Amino acid sequence: MTGIRNHGTKRLRAARLSPRDVAHVGASGLRSRPMRVVLSALGIAIGIATMVAVVGVSASSKAQLLERLDRLGTNMLVAAPGDPLFSGEKLKLPKDAVGRVSRIEGVEGVGATGDLERTVRRSEKIPEDETGGIGVKAATEGLLEVLRGRVASGTWFNAANARYPSVVLGHVAARRLGITAPGQQVWMDDRYFTVIGILAPLPLAPDVERAALTGWSASKALLGFDGHPTSVYERSADAAVHDVRKLLGPSISPQSPRDVKVTDPSAALQAKAATEGAFSTLLLGLGGIALLVGGVGVANTMIISVLERRYEIGLRRSLGATRGQIRIQFVTESLMLSGLGGLVGVALGAAATAAYAASGGLPWVVPLWSVTGGFGATLVIGTVAGLYPAVRAARLSPTLALHAA
């Protein structure tokens, strides 16, 4: 090869494209067909938006439940008389149960209610059997604090008013009786009691919400209360709950601890929070299908794009593009297409969650994993959908591609 010895002493090595150049060639196909880009990205966007919204809505609901749980606390236990082993015998808690429980280590507050076989009515004119499902309970002064309850209007019992014919209504009881403000009177056991307070909702004690509460001593003096509590509420430090739970029965009833039934009212809420979102599996599945359809749409767009741009492929090959560079161009294009859909989808899903949260008064929560997972899924879909068209494009013979114009 003497005649050409001066040529080609350098080794031929194909140059690499910088990431910016890869993005440049990948975007070139998208820029020239904006409408098609929008439509095929839309499929992906709908799928991702569905998934992000489904996860976001259930996460928001869960966040609200957890927020409520946090406010109410999971450290309250209730002791009540157990079911009698032999029928006919009605069990009672001892009169000094409150005192016994308050001496358990770790207990921070104790309150109690005692059921009274009485009815409460708006006036004596109302027939006695129209109770409206409202119970009458004696309440200790410590009850409200242990329940973390709040008086919506009026006042709670104190050492003074607990001795007089005064009553505090749970919010359901007040509504059923038609009492809207303290100062009004209700008829109990042949005499009028004055309403001194109405409670705010108590999610952890639904039976107290549906009761008319009277002071512990007034109940004994005026309503024939025997002084045996029906429910003893205690609140302890979070760490002590487990130990306190074991000690409640023996402390209240050392002779027969099994006669005391201990429940955790927050358990139901906790279970609800734990299962929140389970229903959304079906919707997530629907979102997944939408995503799949979107991916097929992207693959379709890419295949058409390769067919249409055969000449461009030939031209790029003639300009010196390697097969790998053609491949990466089309995979990049596909990635950009689905990534665009993913971004729009995440935004739409987050917006839908925000709208739902705002309408339901929920906190707005879009878990990061759903955003990154959703976006990651679009990138996987983009790669998979773009791979086959890209391989086809790269395999295309440059001469055939140039002839196709």
Next chain:
Amino acid sequence: MSTQQPGAATGPGADVLARPGTGPRPVVRLAGVTKEYPGGVAALRGVDLDVGEGELLAIVGPSGSGKSTLLHIVGTLDRPTAGTVEIAGHDVATLSDRSLSALRARRIGFVFQAFHLVPGVSARDNVAEGLLYSGLPRAVRRARAAEALDRVGLADRMRHRPHELSGGQKQRVAIARAVVGEPDLLLADEPTGALDSASGEAVLALLHDLNSEGATIAVITHDAQIAERLPRQVRIRDGRVVEDARAVGDVRTRGAVAR
């Protein structure tokens, strides 16, 4: 059968290798190149062709003569079924697809009949696309693109997009894209085919100018009139070189190539 100049087109008996250094270095060297397509159709049947550095030649022939196949083989877009192809000193048969791509990126420029500019992108960026696969940084590519546009007389059209340019201007942009990498060989496939005669004249004049500055240019055309105006014409028919003629000064010499 005769050869007129060292390094000129050769028949089987004339071998420039026997006289190294007596002529311009060959940029293209084909020996016994045959291209058969599946089904037994032969587009090229034993073509020998040497193109020396700084030559301006026409490869002319009617449609179906095999000149497009020859263009693809010389442009390393396709490989021959038999025979050897050397471009800028590289034996194509020994190169991988990747290396061939690198060869095209640095040594060969293409101009096509239909221009094939990227729509919606400025003339300058279109020209810079010609260096995309060369490994040069973007800033250098853009600077060289500006120089190349200046060289083809379109310094005032840098920011114009293809739809704002006339056909002749588009082809000049395409030529700038082909020469921006200063290739050893410029292959122009019917460069005036889509142009009116005035624009075609301008493009031919530009090719002459580039040639006088040292570029090696092969124009593939079916138009005998265009071919006549180039210093050397290689006529192809039925996959064979039937005539290789070149002008020396005012004297045009012709050589019939042995079949």
